[in-house]
Amino acid sequence: MLEHTKKPPVELKFVGPPRNKEKAIQALKGLGFTEVRDTISWEELFPEYTKVELPGVILAGSRIKEGLTQKRLSELTGISRHHISEMENGKRPIEKNMAKALAKALNVGFKIFL
Numbered sequence: 001m002l003e004h005t006k007k008p009p010v011e012l013k014f015v016g017p018p019r020n021k022e023k024a025i026q027a028l029k030g031l032g033f034t035e036v037r038d039t040i041s042w043e044e045l046f047p048e049y050t051k052v053e054l055p056g057v058i059l060a061g062s063r064i065k066e067g068l069t070q071k072r073l074s075e076l077t078g079i080s081r082h083h084i085s086e087m088e089n090g091k092r093p094i095e096k097n098m099a100k101a102l103a104k105a106l107n108v109g110f111k112i113f114l
Helices: 018-030 054-065 070-077 081-088 096-106
Strands: none
Touching (some): 054 081, 054 096
């Protein structure tokens, strides 16, 4: 005799008013559904970066991706190595003119630093 094959679980997605979300979740749990999250936010995955200025993280990541040291980036942009370090660590804002120079050296759009 043939065995019954196990059917895959049903996945549901809903769109509706945010104020009713918790009610809907509780009602579905009462029917045997469980809540499954396929993704997590970057804040949950990298909590150490939540207190860091994001443009600085982007600057450091872009520099490393291009294989450049802070000294070499300084030579390419005319921005002092000390200022680059301060921008990467969120101690100095990245101004528009600096963002444009950095973007050109790092082969990215300047708006990611603003």
